[in-house]
Amino acid sequence: MEPVNTFTEHDRLIQGSGTTAADWRHWLDAHLPPAVDIDALSAAHGTLWVVAPHPDDEVLLAGGLLALLAQRGRLAHVVAVTDGEASHPRSTRWPVDALAAARREETARALAQLAPGTPLQRLGVPDGGVAKHERDLAIRLASLFGPRDVVLTTWRLDGHPDHEATGRACASACRLRGARLYEVPVWAWHWAPAGDPRLPWTRAVSVPLGAQALESKRLALLQYTSQTEPDPSTGASPVLPGTAIARLLHPYEILFSP
Numbered sequence: 001m002e003p004v005n006t007f008t009e010h011d012r013l014i015q016g017s018g019t020t021a022a023d024w025r026h027w028l029d030a031h032l033p034p035a036v037d038i039d040a041l042s043a044a045h046g047t048l049w050v051v052a053p054h055p056d057d058e059v060l061l062a063g064g065l066l067a068l069l070a071q072r073g074r075l076a077h078v079v080a081v082t083d084g085e086a087s088h089p090r091s092t093r094w095p096v097d098a099l100a101a102a103r104r105e106e107t108a109r110a111l112a113q114l115a116p117g118t119p120l121q122r123l124g125v126p127d128g129g130v131a132k133h134e135r136d137l138a139i140r141l142a143s144l145f146g147p148r149d150v151v152l153t154t155w156r157l158d159g160h161p162d163h164e165a166t167g168r169a170c171a172s173a174c175r176l177r178g179a180r181l182y183e184v185p186v187w188a189w190h191w192a193p194a195g196d197p198r199l200p201w202t203r204a205v206s207v208p209l210g211a212q213a214l215e216s217k218r219l220a221l222l223q224y225t226s227q228t229e230p231d232p233s234t235g236a237s238p239v240l241p242g243t244a245i246a247r248l249l250h251p252y253e254i255l256f257s258p
């Protein structure tokens with residue numbers, strides 16, 4: 001079902017601890033979308049792109065898939081839209097430049113864990129300001145994508161403004177170039193109740209991960225320590241608490257097909 005027109009941004013607030021991983025796992029195990037053929041996703045001589053609004057989204061949205069492809073000797077290309085420099089406002093532990101450098105390093109370590117040699121392009125769009133640069137971002141993405149390519153990015157209704165703007169920019173670029181777009185919920189697992197009918201289940205597909213790819217994804221997520229640890233200088237809780245990570249460590253990844 002497509003989201004209904006009463007589905008506003010106020011319904012997609014990321015606050016509190018969100019729906020539990022156990023609730024989602026229970027519902028998804030009973031309603032698992034059909035498995036997608038990952039060889040078909042990355043075949044046809046095209047490139048598979050993973051477009052991440054922030055450093056860590058490449059693993060949150062497709063870490064298992066990256067590991068599965070690497071097992072087959074294939075590599076996706078990752079695009080880092082921002083360097084994630086806005087995740088710790090007013091922090092003395094994480095001044096903006098140090099944070100951006102640390103987050104770039106975290107992505108490098110995570111990709112080395114999952115799929116060594118993965119090509120990575122950084123676009124340097126301001127973190128927190130993707131919507132303002134959406135048109136320019138779409139043009140830059142369109143210059144990368146080809147007509148036989150497959151693009152994975154965050155869902156246009158994921159709830160985080162940068163995730164939604166990146167989803168829209170990828171959709172425009174894919175339309176322009178004829179590439180195939182899969183959108184992936186990341187923060188939707190937080191704000192949506194398990195089985196929420198506003199999510200587009202009729203076009204959902206699953207990527208079964210297997211134990212090795214799932215473990216590789218888990219180890220890759222441990223690299224993002226700027227996000228998984230509290231900030232003593234501001235008293236802020238982790239940006240990515242254990243509860244959020246658990247929601248993204250099911251033995252499958254869920255994508256919304258075009």
Ligand SMILES: [Zn+2]
Nearest residue numbers: 053054057163
């Ligand atoms: Zn993000």
